[in-house]
Amino acid sequence: MISKKQSSILHFVTILLLGSLLIISGCGKEMTEAISESAITVNTVTAEQRDIYKSTSYSGRLKARSEVEVFPKTSEQVISIQVAEGQEVMAGETLMILDSSSLQPSLKQAEAQVASARANQANNEISLEAARKNYERTKELYDNGAVTLLELETAEDEYSSLQSGSVEAAVAQAEASLLSVQEQVAYCNITAPVSGAVGRIDVSVGDYVTTSSTVAVISDPQQLQAEIMVGESDITKIELNTQVDVYVESVSEDAFTGTVSSIATVLNSSSDMYPITVTVDNSAGKIKSGMYAEIMIHTSGVQNALCIPLSAIIPDNGVNIVYTVDDESRAARTEVETGINDNNYIQVLSGLKAGDKVITLGNTLISNGSLLTTESEEGE
Numbered sequence: 217m218i219s220k221k222q223s224s225i226l227h228f229v230t231i232l233l234l235g236s237l238l239i240i241s242g243c244g245k246e247m248t249e250a251i252s253e254s255a256i257t258v259n260t261v262t263a264e265q266r267d268i269y270k271s272t273s274y275s276g277r278l279k280a281r282s283e284v285e286v287f288p289k290t291s292e293q294v295i296s297i298q299v300a301e302g303q304e305v306m307a308g309e310t311l312m313i314l315d316s317s318s319l320q321p322s323l324k325q326a327e328a329q330v331a332s333a334r335a336n337q338a339n340n341e342i343s344l345e346a347a348r349k350n351y352e353r354t355k356e357l358y359d360n361g362a363v364t365l366l367e368l369e370t371a372e373d374e375y376s377s378l379q380s381g382s383v384e385a386a387v388a389q390a391e392a393s394l395l396s397v398q399e400q401v402a403y404c405n406i407t408a409p410v411s412g413a414v415g416r417i418d419v420s421v422g423d424y425v426t427t428s429s430t431v432a433v434i435s436d437p438q439q440l441q442a443e444i445m446v447g448e449s450d451i452t453k454i455e456l457n458t459q460v461d462v463y464v465e466s467v468s469e470d471a472f473t474g475t476v477s478s479i480a481t482v483l484n485s486s487s488d489m490y491p492i493t494v495t496v497d498n499s500a501g502k503i504k505s506g507m508y509a510e511i512m513i514h515t516s517g518v519q520n521a522l523c524i525p526l527s528a529i530i531p532d533n534g535v536n537i538v539y540t541v542d543d544e545s546r547a548a549r550t551e552v553e554t555g556i557n558d559n560n561y562i563q564v565l566s567g568l569k570a571g572d573k574v575i576t577l578g579n580t581l582i583s584n585g586s587l588l589t590t591e592s593e594e595g596e
Contacts, residue, residue: 255589258578260541262592263524263568269517270556271461272450273510276442278464280435280505281495284410286311290403291426292318294419299432301417305408311432314404314425323401326394333383333390340383347375412436415505435505440496441477442509445489453515454479460494461512467502474511516556523561525593528574529554538568539575539582541590547575549584 292314299311354371357363415435425431456479461471477495484491494511528538536554539547555563576593
């Protein structure tokens, strides 16, 4: 038999267990309710009117708008390089010097020939003056009957022969020969054909160069150009002098401003596309000729369109949906019809109105009716 004392203890334990179960049951219910009502933190952006443009990406290499290859005018060995790559030079400034030692004998010979011809010219002038005086004196004597006609004719022939111009011709020929050799020597002094920056030097001291060898490239880096190929579907949407965004990843994440400077009116024969030239202002000198660029050209656009960030869109079984925030801070699933996008924003044709709050971050973690805690991205 159970004693009265044991019965009391058993009754107490039973009450204690029942109380514990009730407490646990109550807490579990409260925890379940708390979990089911936990708010999910999301980021929101307000749908707003803005201009939006669809862009097409093209790629190309940038090169200086004015870029000139330098070729020597004679074949000789390089003995000195006067400039460095990247250095600014003026037209006519010496870039490098070739060995002219093989031309020195010819130069001295030509100079001697000119000196000899000019000496003969000086002697001829003296003889000419003497012959002129002799002729005039002989003519006066002939008029007075003091000399014969033969003597007069002899004096006249001597004077005329000294006026034939043969001496002057010899001087001119000698000077021309000297000029030719001097030009050959001058060719050994290779100069910049245009003003600009030394973009590249292709030779070293000691190299033997020929007239077909490129020795340097001079460019004007303040204006760079890229040629891109555009298909017929977009060519009619691009206008001359239109501004475009030019991205040079190796220089900056921000876009440089470019301008459509030429548009071909006929197809490129090898690609069946239209060549377009884009010019970029590089007065700051940040971009180097030869760098790779991505060029974004607006091919369509809508002004004052209702737009939301592209990150707010969720594809769902062939339709696009967004989640908005209702007055009770709960998620509302909304189907939208969209238009063009610029890789950041997308046009909304139906389903939203200006001022609606759309969820851009956390929208893949929620469902229709989810309790939300919102953080605005406006102004970021």
